[in-house]
Structure formats: structure tokens, C-alpha cells
Amino acid sequence: MSFLSFFLGEKKKTASVAKERLQIILAHERVGRNAAEPDYLPELQRELIAVIGKYIKIDPKDIKVNLERQDDLEVLEVKIELPEKADRPGKLSVQTG
Amino acid sequence: MSFLSFFLGEKKKTASVAKERLQIILAHERVGRNAAEPDYLPELQRELIAVIGKYIKIDPKDIKVNLERQDDLEVLEVKIELPEKADRPGKLSVQTG
Numbered sequence: 676m677s678f679l680s681f682f683l684g685e686k687k688k689t690a691s692v693a694k695e696r697l698q699i700i701l702a703h704e705r706v707g708r709n710a711a712e713p714d715y716l717p718e719l720q721r722e723l724i725a726v727i728g729k730y731i732k733i734d735p736k737d738i739k740v741n742l743e744r745q746d747d748l749e750v751l752e753v754k755i756e757l758p759e760k761a762d763r764p765g766k767l768s769v770q771t772g
Numbered sequence: 773m774s775f776l777s778f779f780l781g782e783k784k785k786t787a788s789v790a791k792e793r794l795q796i797i798l799a800h801e802r803v804g805r806n807a808a809e810p811d812y813l814p815e816l817q818r819e820l821i822a823v824i825g826k827y828i829k830i831d832p833k834d835i836k837v838n839l840e841r842q843d844d845l846e847v848l849e850v851k852i853e854l855p856e857k858a859d860r861p862g863k864l865s866v867q868t869g
Contacts, residue, residue: 679840679847681778682799700797702779715827722823729819730812743776750776 695757697731699723705747716742716751724753731757792854794828796820802844813839813848821850828854 682698701716701723720740727733737756742749779795798813798820817837824830834853839846 677840677847678797678799678849679842679845682801682845682847683842695803696799696801698797698799698801700775700795700799702775702793702795702797704779704793704795706792719824719827722826723820726819726823727816730816743774745776745780748776748779750774750779752775 697727697755697757699727699753699755701751701753703749703751705749714749716749720751720753724755727755731755733757794824794852794854796824796848796850796852798848798850800846800848802846811846813846817848817850821852824852828852830854 699720701720703716724733724738733755739754741752741754743752744750798816800813821830821835830852836851838849838851840849841847
């Protein structure tokens with residue numbers, strides 16, 4: 676099963692809510708000897724959201740974060756509900772400088 | 773099904789290769805009226821990889837990118853195979869300034 680079909684399946688369940696959404700999944704699979712190393716995912720997550728905020732206007736209250744761990748697998752899920760289009764800046768006005 | 777179980781399922785298939793891996797999934801679900809807007813995911817992806825490179829040493833040749841689209845759903849998948857530990861800088865020496 677591909678991620679596309681995974682998300683299409685997820686989508687079906689919430690089809691009644693026609694909101695624009697962005698989801699970021701960070702999955703880190705460590706090999707045994709590194710499993711005890713410090714966890715940088717939460718810090719990385721903050722930076723990733725900052726980068727995405729350059730492209731899309733994000734309201735911090737619309738961000739939901741979920742971190743799951745099992746064995747040597749760590750999955751960080753960030754769900755962002757995007758504001759209605761009227762509230763957003765045009766996507767072409769990206770600041771790249 | 774959670775993302776954790778999704779990745780655990782994926783992992784089983786490749787359990788014989790004991791490599792450390794990082795996967796980033798960006799899923800963007802657009803509502804109909806926005807579906808024709810310009811696509812910023814590829815640019816965003818470059819920036820995300822740059823951010824991750826601050827935490828982990830990444831070799832560009834170990835990055836695999838896959839973009840899938842269906843209807844108003846767009847899923848960008850970035851798979852990164854991390855180098856052996858000996859080649860990596862310590863994770864605590866993160867440059868934040």
C-alpha cells in the first residue's frame with residue numbers, strides 16, 4: 676500500500692469536513708545501537724513548521740502534533756488545518772530572499 | 773490504522789536491511805477550488821531537506837523523492853538513508869545560531 680492510498684483512505688473517513696489540510700509525517704527508524712540517542716525530532720518539527728510557514732499562513736492553534744514510538748521506530752505526525760483561502764496570502768508571493 | 777502501524781508494516785518488508793532511515797511524508801489535501809494553484813511542494817521539499825541536514829549529515833545521493841497525485845490529494849514522500857554512525861557528526865553538536 677502506498678502513502679497515497681493510505682491518505683486517500685484517511686480522507687474518506689473525514690470527507691464531510693471539506694477543509695484544506697497539510698500533514699507532515701516524520702518517521703525515524705533507528706538501528707538498535709542508536710536507539711538510546713537523544714531525540715531531535717521535536718526540535719526538528721519546530722523548524723519544519725517554521726519553513727512551511729514561509730509558504731502557507733499557519734495559525735499555531737491549527738497545528739496538532741502526535742509522536743508515537745515503538746521499538747526502534749519513531750513516528751512524528753503533524754497535522755495542519757489551513758485557514759480559508761480569503762485569509763491566506765497568495766502562494767506566488769513566496770519570500771525566497 | 774495509525775502511521776506507526778503503517779511504518780511498522782513497511783519495516784517488516786525490509787527488515788533484512790538494518791539501515792537507519794528517515795522518512796518525510798508531506799500530504800496536502802486541497803479543496804476543489806484550490807486544486808489548480810501552483811505547486812510549492814518541490815520547493816518546500818528542498819528547504820525541508822536543508823533543515824534536516826542541520827541535524828543529520830545527509831548525502832544527497834541517499835535521498836529518494838516520490839510525488840504522487842490523485843484528485844485533490846498530493847503526497848510527497850522523501851526517504852533518506854542515513855550514513856553509518858561513524859560518518860555522522862554527534863547529534864548534540866547541533867548548530868542553532
